[in-house]
Amino acid sequence: MRVDVVSIFPEYFTPLDLSLVGRARANGVLRLAVHDLRSWTHDVHRTVDDTPYGGGPGMVMRPEPWGDALDALAPAELTPGGLSPDGLAPDGLAPDGLAPDGLAPDGLAPDGLAPDGLAPDGLAPDGLAPDGLALPRLLVPSPAGEPFTQAMAHELAGESHLLFACGRYEGIDQRVLDHAATRMRVTEVSLGDYVLFGGEVAVLVILEAVTRLLPGVLGNAGSLDEESHAHGLLEAPMYTKPAAWRGHEVPEVLRSGDHGRIARWRRDEALARTATRRPDMFAALDPASLDKRDRAALDRAGFQAPPGHVAK
Ligand code: 6GU
Numbered sequence: 001m002r003v004d005v006v007s008i009f010p011e012y013f014t015p016l017d018l019s020l021v022g023r024a025r026a027n028g029v030l031r032l033a034v035h036d037l038r039s040w041t042h043d044v045h046r047t048v049d050d051t052p053y054g055g056g057p058g059m060v061m062r063p064e065p066w067g068d069a070l071d072a073l074a075p076a077e078l079t080p081g082g083l084s085p086d087g088l089a090p091d092g093l094a095p096d097g098l099a100p101d102g103l104a105p106d107g108l109a110p111d112g113l114a115p116d117g118l119a120p121d122g123l124a125p126d127g128l129a130p131d132g133l134a135l136p137r138l139l140v141p142s143p144a145g146e147p148f149t150q151a152m153a154h155e156l157a158g159e160s161h162l163l164f165a166c167g168r169y170e171g172i173d174q175r176v177l178d179h180a181a182t183r184m185r186v187t188e189v190s191l192g193d194y195v196l197f198g199g200e201v202a203v204l205v206i207l208e209a210v211t212r213l214l215p216g217v218l219g220n221a222g223s224l225d226e227e228s229h230a231h232g233l234l235e236a237p238m239y240t241k242p243a244a245w246r247g248h249e250v251p252e253v254l255r256s257g258d259h260g261r262i263a264r265w266r267r268d269e270a271l272a273r274t275a276t277r278r279p280d281m282f283a284a285l286d287p288a289s290l291d292k293r294d295r296a297a298l299d300r301a302g303f304q305a306p307p308g309h310v311a312k
Helices: 010-017 019-027 063-073 150-157 174-180 200-211 222-226 259-277 279-283 292-300
Strands: 002-007 031-036 137-147 161-165 186-190
Touching: 002 010, 002 063, 002 200, 010 019, 010 031, 010 200, 019 200, 063 161, 063 174, 137 150, 137 174, 137 200, 150 200, 161 200, 174 186, 186 200, 259 279, 259 292
Parallel strands: 002 031, 002 161, 137 161, 137 186
Antiparallel strands: none
């Protein structure tokens, strides 16, 4: 996977040399390049921000350096239909005579694709330009983005090229994202309901979550299947030697060697933990995924299983 990151603080990304992400880079599984946004400024002060239109506190990142950065890292040659960087042919129409958004007047052809075979976002369904070259998927960390989840990590792990745009201050001028969306897939993504100074730490988080899903990065792919969030449940607690430590003992069942009992115990713990700690995940469980023994375990833990069909 190729990854480009643009930031005014490239030094934030030095930890990506370490540990398993560092090894994925050394192996060539992850081809990561970090770029200083200021290298696309042209004034002596290398200005990247200005005051917000409409007033208010803080500063907004100006569009020009971002536009040049994205042009360099997602070249117009990769744009579907070979559009100029502004997404339009010189006459102001897309080359196929469609409106600038690339859609017929009703927006879509009868098959739901634009007449040029492109999806409504103007891209081929697989995100490839018509010549088969991959366009990057642009990811913009923002507290106003869509929540980053394990499901999104899996989705991103299937991409061939990610491009991260790290905003600082009050964010990036919206037109940068709107323009980028005329030629590539753009996703604003949030880590959660709190505010960071900028997107850099979010990129570290997202890249770590994605890199460990890339083929060949984790020695034991089975552990991916059992971990928290793999099946909408939190993982049961884990223990290692010694069997007794500071008066705390490892649960007897885990030392029993009875694999059936161990699996049942882990499932019970996962259910009880999820119900206690993550009522949102618990409520979202498919009732059909809970069998009689699951329901009995939840009952013992004092929880009501979500109503619905009771699987055997
Ligand atoms: Cl992705 N960026 C920023 N700046 N703040 C955040 C965030 C991202 N996710 C939660 N808070």
